[in-house]
Amino acid sequence: MSEPGTVEDPSPLRIGNASGFYGDRFAAFREMLTGGPLDVLTGDYLAELTMLILARERVKDPELGYAKGFLRQLGDCLGLAAERGVRIVVNAGGLNPEKLAQAVGELARRQGVELRVGHVTGDDLLPRAGEFTDPAGLLAANAYLGAFGIADCLRAGADLVVTGRVTDAALVVGPAIAHFGWQRTDFDPLAGAVVAGHVLECGAQATGGNYAFFTELAAHGHDLRRPGFPLAELHADGSSVITKHPGTGGAVTVGTVTAQLLYETGGPRYLGPDVTARLDTVRLEQQGPDRVRISGVRGEAPPRSLKVGLNRLGGWRNEVTFVLTGLDVDAKAGLLREQLEPVLKEDGPAEVRWTLARTDQPDAATEQQASALLQLTVRDADQAKVGRAVSNAAVELALAGYPGFHVTAPPGPGTPYGVFTSAFLPQPEVEHWAVHPDGTRHAIDPAPVTSADVPDVPGVPEVPGVPDVEAADFPSQNDAGPTRRAPLGLVAGARSGDKGGDANLGVWVRTDQAYHWLAATLTVERLKGLLPETAELTVTRHLLPNLRAVNFTVEGLLGEGVAAQARFDPQAKALGEWLRSRHLDIPEALL
Structure with missing residues (x-):
């Protein structure tokens, strides 16, 4: 990888992805490091549910709250990454990026690998829980930071950067900023990198995983049993080519890239802390086998506010799935509901939901094909109302219920469930820190120009909006x-x-x-x-x-x-x- 920030270097920056979620393919890091040349390797570990899981771990042990699996992955190939000069950027820090950065440093010392580790922090707003509506039960409150803290760590010489909650695309945008020297108002290149980052962030979903037309890919000889992970060849103007290492499974086509671009997005304006990327300007072109070019992406100034993800415990839930086999399925379901009505309605759970899935077939050749599933789900703030009271009532019907009574699994005492909501804070009200490998803390300023400000800032051209299609x-x-x-x-x-x-x-x-x-x-x-x-x-x-x-x-x-x-x-x-x-x-x- 060339020295970060060298604008003169027009060569593409090769950024790969090795994780789309916490629990993704363990071997992907080694596969990406050995499969072909890379400059940067990223890993996305965080999702709304993951943040809740990490928050519950942090409650039990304040030293935790990060993705421990990343340490095991890194331990398997840290020396290989150092030998090949591949920088690593991951959001595996979760709720405790500082502790993960320390653990990575200790791992490197044990393995005798010289490694400069930086980390990004400031996203954790739990100490400010009182500022949010209904702070009761709040376990995590994290702002979605942008990419300039990552870029700052890389410019300071970091070989590996650990972040907490940043936008998923920031893992790709940050290295691009450091490599190409983009400034805060280079909206078009930044938007192009955001689009490339969004394509990469979910791993094999860009290379044929979860793909609607998977049977066509298989019919054309693509091996979908183990899709390779994607990489982007990023250019200084923000354009990119999405591809994968030679010889790996799956496929990169206009279709697979389109599918990922639509994933978890909404309207034509894809908002982020650094730039608003216009998805309606994206142009895709198949350049060759497993090569799709992304070009034409326009960017606008980012919004004034940052999104804050709030995770709290919402209460307790329990679930029992009853199997209804053969004839009279509706009548069997009706009898069961009548038998359980006393425990469910007389000072019972706050929420009761019945769902009947008619998976049964007439004159079925197997018992499973002759069976329907009736699911009972209960939720309440009081564990006692959804736990043994419901489970015991269900089990007691084993010899007194409908003919053929059985359940898919023994009911339990109930489990806690979480609730995710969003809040928004003005960018200047959220701190953003880049902690360099030498321990120096560098404050990252909020976006100097936001969408409402663009026309009024001297020397900053207004980015013309692309009319929405009606x-x-x-x-x-x-x-x-x-x-x-x-x-x-x-x-x-x-x-x-x-x-x-x-x-x-x-x-x-x-x-x-x-x-x-x-x-x-x-x-x-x-x-x-x-x-x-x-x-x-x-x-x-x-x-x-x-x-x-x-x-x-x-x-x-x-x-x-x-x-x-x-x-x-x-x-x-x-x-x-x-x-x-x-x-x-x-x-x-x-x-």
Whole structure:
């Protein structure tokens, strides 16, 4: 890697990813270090649920609160990274980046590896819990910091940088800032790096993992059993090429990159602490096998406020899944509910939810295929109301309930569940510190220009906004020709996920003709008809013509977030696949 900050060096910066979540493939770090040349290797370990898990660990032991698994990964290949001159940037510091940085230093000393370790801090706002609405039970409060603290550590000579809560894309943007010497108002290059970082952050999701058209990739000879992890060749203008190491599994195509760009995003403006990236300006081009170029990304000034993720314990929950086999499934479910009604309604749990999944088939060849699942979920602030009282009542019906009574697992005493909410603070009210390898603490100033300030700052040109595309640009398809009733997934891909209690659902197609039909057809009203679970919720649709995509935000679908486990699919990971399975009238020309 060239000396950070050398603007004269036009060579691309090769940044790879080796972790998309805490628990991702352990061997990925070694695979990325040995598979081909890299300048920087990143690892993303943090998610809303992970922050709650780390917070509970920190309550038990103040020395913890970081991703311990990263230390084991690093111990396996620290010498290899040093030998190859690959810098490492990870957010594995979680709630305790300083302690992880110390542990990394001790690991390096034990292995006899010379390693300069920096870390980024300031995101932990738990000591200021009283400033947030309903601070009771708050276990973690962390601001999403930007990339300039990472860049500052790298410029100070760090070989490895540990952060707490930064934006996921910051792990890529920080090294790019240090390498190319970008300034705070270089919005277009910064936005390009944010887009590249978003593609990399979820690991193998960019190389064929969780991909809607996976059967097509397999049919074309791509090995999906063990997809390689992605890397980006970043250029000084913010453009990039997404690729992977030669000989690794999976594939990098316009489709796989599109799917990841739609993941957990919303409208055309992708807000961040350093820049607002315009997703509606992104252009993708297949340059060759496993090479997709990203270009044309425009950036605008960042918002004035930083997002703060708040994690708290919300109470206790319990769950029992009853198996209903053979005939009279509805009657069996009705009897069970009547038998449990006294314990559930007479001073029972605050929240009771029954869900009947009709997985049973008539005249089934196996007992499992003849069975339906009835799930009881209870939640309350009092563990006693959801614990043994409910579990014992369920077990007592074993010989007194419906015929064939059994459950998928013995009910337990109840478990705590978490709640995730967001708050916002003005950027100047959140500290951002880069701690250099020599221990020097350097304050990182907040963004000097925010979206409302741009026109008033001398010498800073206003970044012209790109007009949002309106639905009127895609008139009704009355002339689409003959149609056939078929699953949407025959022509459209989808990728979905969670943002707190909301769900994101991106849908894309692969030709201009198909997009004209999709944008005119898949309206909010049509989506609610296809997914009845969303009918009473607020749904917002955004059009992204460059990606031939529509992106939906479904507010409140996930209740209080993934840790609350309020839904069968608590992170909405398969919401897109449900939509693709629904039937509607599709022009035969597209099929």
